Amino acid sequence: VRPTKAQMAALKRRDPVLGARIKHLPSFPNFPVGVLRGPYFHVLARSIVYQQLATRAAATIYGRVRKLGPGPRFPTPAQMLALSDEELRGAGLSGNKAKALRDLASKIVSGELRLKGIARHEDAEVIRLLSTVWGIGEWTAQMFLIFKLGRLDIMPSGDLGVQNGLRILDGLDSRPSPDTLLLRAEVWRPLRSVAAWYLWRLTDTG
Structure with missing residues (x-):
């Protein structure tokens, strides 16, 4: 947009x-541009990984997490839940970020968080929905609104x-x-x- x-x-x-x-x-x-054209889960997971890190360090860790999946793409929510804490920490994630990724994946798999129709919601509702995930606050939700949903x-x-x-x-x-x-x-x-x-x-x- x-x-x-x-x-x-x-x-x-x-x-x-x-x-x-x-x-x-x-x-x-x-x-959205580049990697931000990917699935909602991947974009949110990337935002979690990048929180409070220099871009180069975050990109390295994100690349390691991506390789933990069985295929060439970033793990799906179900695949993320199948990963052990040791695997996630071994990729360079902090305990809090590993917890946030797991909570995001869990809420998507359970249906508690439905991302498919999230673009139809108003800005405030998108922030409210995403903030139900442990580790996702207003800033991460705002970045999703700007860079993924193209809200102006x-x-x-x-x-x-x-x-x-x-x-x-x-x-x-x-x-x-x-x-x-x-x-x-x-x-x-x-x-x-x-x-x-x-x-x-x-x-x-x-």
Whole structure:
């Protein structure tokens, strides 16, 4: 999903400071892209593995977990439940992340969490449903909404990269609080996901 040219023009008019930065940054992608086009379970499992890790380290661990399945693809929920704690920990997962992957797989296999129709739900309901899984909180659910479901109006105000991006954008002395960021983000509706993506890019480029 990608915003229209008219929507982007309106965003730049509402926030000329952000608009000036956007001119020098890459175009907002048409999500989902790459590995995020995979099944919902795989995308959520990847998010769990990547939590609070540097990208390279997370990618290494994710690759090891992927190889634990019987085939070339990432294990299915049922295959994940068949793996031992020793196998998961041996791949580099922490105890908490192994527990989170197991709980996600268990809820899917039991039918307690039905991912098939999750795209039909409103943003808040998607966050509520995913947050029933141990180890999945608001941030992980928001990343799923933005990068997998392509929702355009999500503001992950607790994300340090987004906070740092706003610090750079507005020339602040320190990162803003989540509440301050949410207030600042009102001008970006209904494209807060787009604004967040550009704040991440500002953080990347310094």
